[in-house]
Amino acid sequence: MNRGSGLRIGKILGIPIYLHSTWVFIFVAITWIIASQFKQEHPLWTEAQHWTVGILTSLLFFASVLFHELSHSVVAQHYKIRVISITLFLFGGLARIEREPSKAIQEFNIAIAGPLASGFLSIGFFGLTFLFPYKESVGALASWLGVTNLYLAGFNLLPGFPLDGGRIFRAMVWGATKNFDKATRVAGASGKLIAYTMILAGAYGTFNGHVQNGLWLAFIGWFILNAAQESVAQVAIRETLTGLSAADVMSKEVPTCPGHITLEEYSAEVLRTGRRLHLVVNDDRLVGMMNVHTLNSVLRDEWAHNSVQSAMIPREKILWTSPEEPLLRLLERLLSSDVNQMPVVSGAIDGAPQIVGIVTRDSILRVMQTRSEFGPLAASR
Numbered sequence: 542m543n544r545g546s547g548l549r550i551g552k553i554l555g556i557p558i559y560l561h562s563t564w565v566f567i568f569v570a571i572t573w574i575i576a577s578q579f580k581q582e583h584p585l586w587t588e589a590q591h592w593t594v595g596i597l598t599s600l601l602f603f604a605s606v607l608f609h610e611l612s613h614s615v616v617a618q619h620y621k622i623r624v625i626s627i628t629l630f631l632f633g634g635l636a637r638i639e640r641e642p643s644k645a646i647q648e649f650n651i652a653i654a655g656p657l658a659s660g661f662l663s664i665g666f667f668g669l670t671f672l673f674p675y676k677e678s679v680g681a682l683a684s685w686l687g688v689t690n691l692y693l694a695g696f697n698l699l700p701g702f703p704l705d706g707g708r709i710f711r712a713m714v715w716g717a718t719k720n721f722d723k724a725t726r727v728a729g730a731s732g733k734l735i736a737y738t739m740i741l742a743g744a745y746g747t748f749n750g751h752v753q754n755g756l757w758l759a760f761i762g763w764f765i766l767n768a769a770q771e772s773v774a775q776v777a778i779r780e781t782l783t784g785l786s787a788a789d790v791m792s793k794e795v796p797t798c799p800g801h802i803t804l805e806e807y808s809a810e811v812l813r814t815g816r817r818l819h820l821v822v823n824d825d826r827l828v829g830m831m832n833v834h835t836l837n838s839v840l841r842d843e844w845a846h847n848s849v850q851s852a853m854i855p856r857e858k859i860l861w862t863s864p865e866e867p868l869l870r871l872l873e874r875l876l877s878s879d880v881n882q883m884p885v886v887s888g889a890i891d892g893a894p895q896i897v898g899i900v901t902r903d904s905i906l907r908v909m910q911t912r913s914e915f916g917p918l919a920a921s922r
């Protein structure tokens with residue numbers, strides 16, 4: 542899921558809140574489940590009452606999920622970790638933070654805040670049920686939310702990454718071993734175990750008459766499995782790229798082309814040399830950058846009538862890197878801005894920059910591949 546994708550519905554504590562498109566499905570499904578439950582358990586209510594209380598309960602449920610995510614966020618902000626966004630989506634909520642916590646105790650506190658918040662809400666809603674009887678709207682609503690928030694707290698405490706319990710588990714292993722990558726692998730492995738258990742239990746339930754719950758359980762298990770695998774893969778990437786910078790993988794050859802040639806001529810140049818990126822130079826002055834991606838954004842029929850100059854990425858829009866930039870950060874920038882290559886510049890960019898090379902995604906991936914073939918020995922730490 543992309544950062545902050547979906548519909549922005551507001552800002553709390555400086556954090557933009559988004560509704561992902563998949564949230565609509567889960568909102569409709571949960572509202573329908575609640576309303577059906579109320580229809581069964583409160584036959585004396587009117588149809589309108591079933592639905593209004595159902596919708597209200599469902600909205601408060603997602604407010605509870607938001608509260609859970611906000612409590613993670615408040616603790617993260619306390620440690621000066623910026624919270625980029627909170628998104629409500631198919632499987633609940635997701636708070637995206639700018640970076641991993643730098644200490645085990647920070648990760649522990651950020652992770653535990655969520656289940657604590659859900660537990661706190663659960664107690665609050667159960668408290669309301671003492672004041673309002675279950676046969677009335679408020680009592681039914683409070684009772685549903687009390688139970689569900691308790692489930693939410695309990696489920697999130699399962700000790701497998703990426704659940705909160707998995708993060709708590711990771712923080713404990715991290716604190717004990719002082720090794721973040723190892724801790725992630727351990728928590729990722731237990732996340733996979735929990736995911737497989739959920740998928741199997743879900744499949745068993747599906748074939749034994751509990752189709753709806755069984756499928757849902759298996760579906761959540763599959764989601765957790767993906768997230769667990771991803772977190773372990775990220776650690777592997779971190780390990781292989783540690784200690785390397787742009788200068789280590791850049792190609793020192795910097796192909797150039799003049800701005801006045803047509804796109805047709807440019808494509809011929811690309812085909813002839815196999816080079817997919819050129820710096821555009823007019824009278825020894827750098828004016829922009831041209832690559833195959835930009836070429837393909839112009840209709841084929843128009844290649845003959847357009848110059849490189851008219852289609853190129855202008856100088857001020859080029860993303861640069863420096864020889865010293867760590868490869869891991871560079872790779873993240875390449876991926877997040879969706880570019881394949883970056884020129885490497887040494888010296889001040891607005892002063893007299895000197896282009897010393899080009900880094901491509903492929904060159905980084907090649908290094909990762911080679912290093913992972915040599916095993917952990919190659920990734921010196």
Ligand SMILES: [Zn+2]
Binds near residue numbers: 609610655656697
């Ligand atoms: Zn959480």
